[in-house]
Amino acid sequence: MKNPNIVILGAGYGGIMTAVKLQKSLGANDANVTLVNKHSYHYQTTWLHENAAGTLHHDRTRIQINDVVNTSKINFVQDTVTEIKPQEKRVLLENGELSYDYLVIGLGFEAATFGISGLKENAFTIGSINSARLIRQHIEYNFAKYNNEADKKQERLNIVVGGAGFTGIEFVGELANRIPELCKEYDVPREQVRIINVEAAPTALPGFDPELVEYAMNSLEARGVEFKIGAMIKEVTENKLVFEKDEQREEIETNTVVWAAGVRGNSLVEEAGFEANRGRIPVGDDLRPKGFEDVFIVGDCALIMNEETERPYPPTAQIAIQEAEHTAANLTRLIKGDSHLEPFEPDLKGTVASLGHNDAIGVIFDDKKLFGWSATAMKKIIDNRYLLKLGGIPLVLKKGKLNFFQ
Amino acid sequence: MKNPNIVILGAGYGGIMTAVKLQKSLGANDANVTLVNKHSYHYQTTWLHENAAGTLHHDRTRIQINDVVNTSKINFVQDTVTEIKPQEKRVLLENGELSYDYLVIGLGFEAATFGISGLKENAFTIGSINSARLIRQHIEYNFAKYNNEADKKQERLNIVVGGAGFTGIEFVGELANRIPELCKEYDVPREQVRIINVEAAPTALPGFDPELVEYAMNSLEARGVEFKIGAMIKEVTENKLVFEKDEQREEIETNTVVWAAGVRGNSLVEEAGFEANRGRIPVGDDLRPKGFEDVFIVGDCALIMNEETERPYPPTAQIAIQEAEHTAANLTRLIKGDSHLEPFEPDLKGTVASLGHNDAIGVIFDDKKLFGWSATAMKKIIDNRYLLKLGGIPLVLKKGKLNFFQ
Numbered sequence: 001m002k003n004p005n006i007v008i009l010g011a012g013y014g015g016i017m018t019a020v021k022l023q024k025s026l027g028a029n030d031a032n033v034t035l036v037n038k039h040s041y042h043y044q045t046t047w048l049h050e051n052a053a054g055t056l057h058h059d060r061t062r063i064q065i066n067d068v069v070n071t072s073k074i075n076f077v078q079d080t081v082t083e084i085k086p087q088e089k090r091v092l093l094e095n096g097e098l099s100y101d102y103l104v105i106g107l108g109f110e111a112a113t114f115g116i117s118g119l120k121e122n123a124f125t126i127g128s129i130n131s132a133r134l135i136r137q138h139i140e141y142n143f144a145k146y147n148n149e150a151d152k153k154q155e156r157l158n159i160v161v162g163g164a165g166f167t168g169i170e171f172v173g174e175l176a177n178r179i180p181e182l183c184k185e186y187d188v189p190r191e192q193v194r195i196i197n198v199e200a201a202p203t204a205l206p207g208f209d210p211e212l213v214e215y216a217m218n219s220l221e222a223r224g225v226e227f228k229i230g231a232m233i234k235e236v237t238e239n240k241l242v243f244e245k246d247e248q249r250e251e252i253e254t255n256t257v258v259w260a261a262g263v264r265g266n267s268l269v270e271e272a273g274f275e276a277n278r279g280r281i282p283v284g285d286d287l288r289p290k291g292f293e294d295v296f297i298v299g300d301c302a303l304i305m306n307e308e309t310e311r312p313y314p315p316t317a318q319i320a321i322q323e324a325e326h327t328a329a330n331l332t333r334l335i336k337g338d339s340h341l342e343p344f345e346p347d348l349k350g351t352v353a354s355l356g357h358n359d360a361i362g363v364i365f366d367d368k369k370l371f372g373w374s375a376t377a378m379k380k381i382i383d384n385r386y387l388l389k390l391g392g393i394p395l396v397l398k399k400g401k402l403n404f405f406q
Numbered sequence: 407m408k409n410p411n412i413v414i415l416g417a418g419y420g421g422i423m424t425a426v427k428l429q430k431s432l433g434a435n436d437a438n439v440t441l442v443n444k445h446s447y448h449y450q451t452t453w454l455h456e457n458a459a460g461t462l463h464h465d466r467t468r469i470q471i472n473d474v475v476n477t478s479k480i481n482f483v484q485d486t487v488t489e490i491k492p493q494e495k496r497v498l499l500e501n502g503e504l505s506y507d508y509l510v511i512g513l514g515f516e517a518a519t520f521g522i523s524g525l526k527e528n529a530f531t532i533g534s535i536n537s538a539r540l541i542r543q544h545i546e547y548n549f550a551k552y553n554n555e556a557d558k559k560q561e562r563l564n565i566v567v568g569g570a571g572f573t574g575i576e577f578v579g580e581l582a583n584r585i586p587e588l589c590k591e592y593d594v595p596r597e598q599v600r601i602i603n604v605e606a607a608p609t610a611l612p613g614f615d616p617e618l619v620e621y622a623m624n625s626l627e628a629r630g631v632e633f634k635i636g637a638m639i640k641e642v643t644e645n646k647l648v649f650e651k652d653e654q655r656e657e658i659e660t661n662t663v664v665w666a667a668g669v670r671g672n673s674l675v676e677e678a679g680f681e682a683n684r685g686r687i688p689v690g691d692d693l694r695p696k697g698f699e700d701v702f703i704v705g706d707c708a709l710i711m712n713e714e715t716e717r718p719y720p721p722t723a724q725i726a727i728q729e730a731e732h733t734a735a736n737l738t739r740l741i742k743g744d745s746h747l748e749p750f751e752p753d754l755k756g757t758v759a760s761l762g763h764n765d766a767i768g769v770i771f772d773d774k775k776l777f778g779w780s781a782t783a784m785k786k787i788i789d790n791r792y793l794l795k796l797g798g799i800p801l802v803l804k805k806g807k808l809n810f811f812q
Contacts, residue, residue: 130553133592137543137550144543147536186539 004031004101004335007091009081011037011065012045013320013386014299015106020390021328023073031335034075034098036091040065043129044383045108046317049167051132052258053174054140054182055357058129060399068391081107084272086292102294102334104327105269109300109315112262112279118236119162123259126167135258142255143186155239155253157193162233162241163261164199165206166353169216171260172197173355176223190224196252198228198243200261205353212361215371219355233261263315265301277303280312285343287327296331298323304346319346321386352379377404410437410507410741413497415487417443417471418451419726419792420705421512426796427734429479437741440481440504442497446471449535450789451514452723455573457538458664459580460546460588461763464535466805474797487513490678492698508700508740510733513675515706515721518668518685524642525568529665532573541664548661549592561645561659563599568639568647569667570605571612572759575622577666578603579761582629596630602658604634604649606667611759618767621777625761639667669721671707683709686718691749693733702737704729710752725752727792758785783810 006022008015019035026033041062050056065076079093084105091098111125124135142156159175161168175195183190197204197220204227205213217227231245241252264279274281274289280303281289287296287304299320306313313319323344330341352362352375360375370378380401387396396402412428414421425441432439447468456462471482485499496505517531530541548562565581567574581601589596603610603626610633611619623633637651647658670685680687680695686709687695693702705726710719719725729750736747758768758781766781776784786807793802802808 130593134550134554137547141543141547144540148540187536 003029005099006031006033006102006104006331006335007098007100008033008035008104008106009084009091010106010108010299011035011039011042012106012108012299013317014108014324015104016042016065016068017321017324017390018104018106018298018328018331019069019074021325022331023070025328025332026335028073032075033073034077035065035069036077036079036081036093036098037065038078038080039129040078041129042068044317044386045127047383048126048129048132049171049260050174051129052124052126052135053171053178054136055174055178058133061132062129063391063395063399068395081268084268086272086274086295089294100294102331103296104331105295105297105301106299106320106324107266107269107301109263110266110279111259112264113259114262116233116236119233119257119259122236122238123162123257125259126171135256139256140182140186143182143188146188147186153253154192155255157188158196158252158254159194159256159258160196160198160241160252160254162198162257162259164197164201164204164227164229165261166351168197168199168260169205169220170354171258172220172225173359174357176220176225177356177358179224193224194226194252195224196226196228196254198231198233198241200230200232202230204229208351208353208361209363209369212363212369212371216353216355216361219359223356263300265303265315269297269301280315285345286330286341287323287344296327298327304344306346313346316351317386318348318351321389322346350378352382354379380404409435411505412437412439412508412510412737412741413504413506414439414441414510414512415490415497416512416514416705417441417445417448418512418514418705419723420514420730421510422448422471422474423727423730423796424510424512424704424734424737425475425480427731428737429476431734431738432741434479438481439479440483441471441475442483442485442487442499442504443471444484444486445535446484447535448474450723450792451533453789454532454535454538455577455666456580457535458530458532458541459577459584460542461580461584464539467538468535469797469801469805474801487674490674492678492680492701495700506700508737509702510737511675511701511703511707512705512726512730513672513707515669516672516685517665518670519665520668522639522642525639525663525665528642528644529568529663531665532577541662545662546588546592549588549594552594553592559659560598561661563594564602564658564660565600565662565664566602566604566647566658566660568604568663568665570603570607570610570633570635571667572757574603574605574666575611575626576760577664578626578631579765580763582626582631583762583764585630599630600632601630602632602634602660604637604639604647606636606638608636610635614757614759614767615769615775618769618775618777622759622761622767625765629762669706671709671721675703675707686721691751692736692747693729693750702733704733710750712752719752722757723792724754724757727795728752756784758788760785786810 008018022033041064043062047061051058051061079095083092089099113119146156161172179193231243233243235242236257241254241257270276281297282303283289283297300315304313326344348365350364354360360379362370362375384396384400387400414424428439447470449468453467457464457467485501489498519525552562567578585599637649639649641648642663647660647663676682687703688709689695689703706721712719732750754771756770760766766785768776768781790802790806793806
């Protein structure tokens with residue numbers, strides 16, 4: 001009897017954790033497991049805003065896949081998925097194709113630009129090591145150019161961040177730390193540089209406790225961040241951004257717009273023919289899309305309803321990791337002949353948003369708010385806990401955030 | 407009796423050394439000395455290629471003027487010279503004007519582009535802290551962009567240096583050290599990057615001993631530098647460079663052309679009405695231009711003939727410093743009532759060209775050639791000797807090159 005083929009697409013939080021768990025729970029003769037990923041490395045998407053601001057080197061954020069995946073047990077294929085054909089149980093890659101008995105899709109998110117004019121062409125997004133590194137260099141390059149032009153261009157020093165949700169707030173927090181260093185490096189007066197955070201919703205950090213939101217905004221404003229709340233971005237060009245607030249149009253001259261306001265699931269998944277809802281695929285409590293018993297979806301492409309709030313759970317690393325662990329356990333049952341799958345239920349422990357390296361806000365469900373150092377410490381504990389799960393103590397020591405007293 | 411006003415224009419090698427020497431040789435009641443400079447800092451032009459390559463931070467290259475000039479003895483005006491009016495004994499600045507009894511002009515060089523089409527608009531020059539810093543960032547930015555484009559653009563990774571004279575060779579030497587680091591930082595394969603040095607003359611390092619030239623080219627080629635010798639640059643655009651060699655036209659796709667092939671004296675000096683020869687002003691052995699007893703020219707704007715070779719001395723830091731010391735001594739004589747000026751005679755001690763941080767070639771006049779470590783060490787000794795002269799041991803310790811065994 002031939003071993004079943006398990007193919008895992010993507011080595012983000014969901015994909016790599018599925019692989020790491022399967023390599024523990026399955027024996028060499030139970031199944032052939034193949035992990036497919038575009039790069040030779042996994043990266044922590046929740047740290048990318050630090051790489052983009054230039055406050056943390058991207059090598060701290062990425063982890064070579066063969067550092068945590070035992071490639072004598074799990075096949076690793078470095079390639080890009082071009083099409084998923086669930087009816088044929090096949091996956092097409094740029095340089096090959098794979099057939100599967102079980103498929104785990106962990107292809108993550110892409111930016112949702114809501115049809116805003118010029119946004120896709122002219123804004124940066126914080127989505128990968130490559131794009132984060134480019135943002136860092138783009139900002140530096142504009143600082144470097146500023147003093148080389150007889151007509152000083154303010155657009156080089158205005159940085160606009162679209163979205164004051166989780167990622168937007170964390171990114172402006174890092175920028176607030178980084179900009180003074182860049183000013184020193186390039187002989188630019190600090191007061192000349194603007195960091196502007198534009199949010200369409202009537203509040204920053206929608207969904208967060210108002211007391212935490214106020215704390216966050218005060219902390220960031222004290223470090224020079226300007227907020228435009230209730231402001232709809234209408235247009236982005238190469239050197240300006242237009243928004244509307246209180247029925248007034250306003251323009252900001254800027255070469256640097258970073259869009260952190262909307263994500264959707266990877267288009268490939270929708271295009272594969274699964275029933276989709278704004279790019280995410282509704283899955284049952286077994287994490288399988290309707291009608292496909294051999295496909296599991298983990299991470300940002302999966303849509304699960306929170307029955308209490310009647311809204312979908314947000315796409316977070318925390319849920320992706322839990323889905324991966326759950327799917328690995330269910331797959332192990334299936335492979336070992338047990339057709340009963342355990343139902344998935346997210347176990348939300350809390351959320352912490354950093355405000356630069358020395359401040360943060362957070363909430364531990366459902367009773368405790370955190371501010372400042374304790375929130376910063378909690379954030380680091382969460383990050384280190386993930387690394388511990390993924391690669392044990394050696395990985396924590398290599399990539400962990402151990403500077404609790406900085 | 408009113409104290410005479412001595413105005414020094416520019417705080418490059420010539421200007422700042424004149425100021426430092428005058429602050430020692432003149433008493434507070436002898437003269438009012440005013441130093442004018444665009445920036446608050448002096449920089450070592452001969453180190454800028456390292457800043458441009460990114461192998462040395464520009465803060466090591468610059469020295470705050472008030473670290474070496476005693477501003478209780480010498481006035482410092484941070485401003486930009488816009489016009490010199492020698493007939494009226496006045497100098498116009500962007501934000502003011504000064505009149506003088508004696509003027510010392512040390513305004514340095516600018517790039518000579520010989521009318522090559524598009525060169526001025528599209529090529530970088532290594533002329534200041536600002537421009538060197540921009541080159542560093544421009545190269546990095548292109549590396550950062552490379553992996554973010556579906557269609558990989560080779561023009562982002564081709565770096566062309568115009569000129570294989572002293573500066574061009576020293577710059578490609580630093581690039582050869584730097585590029586492997588950038589490849590690692592931006593996940594770019596080393597073999598994808600080209601460093602191309604284009605020289606119109608029939609040899610690299612024209613004027614150097616052929617054995618030294620061969621050593622230099624071998625050392626650089628071994629580290630991946632390509633030479634196009636006897637190649638005339640015809641045109642530079644935003645993304646290509648065209649040259650002609652052996653009557654064949656060739657194109658190189660490139661976003662990065664660094665022009666290191668020609669300098670001329672600052673145009674302001676020529677425009678002031680002194681008799682000029684390709685931007686440099688012929689001066690007598692008293693370093694005064696014909697017909698102006700109250701003007702001294704030091705550094706790259708001064709043209710002095712080498713009577714042995716019947717060619718002008720090249721514009722080097724070594725000569726600029728000697729001219730400054732000489733002028734300070736002559737000015738001191740004049741101020742103290744002695745109208746006899748000593749004649750200037752350059753005392754050339756030798757030349758060393760670095761080939762990256764770990765190799766160099768040089769010659770000690772007129773008998774000894776240097777290669778490799780001994781040349782590298784000699785280069786550092788020359789640099790440190792200058793700092794010692796300028797600001798004593800504290801400055802050597804702060805900015806010197808003390809890593810002899812790296």
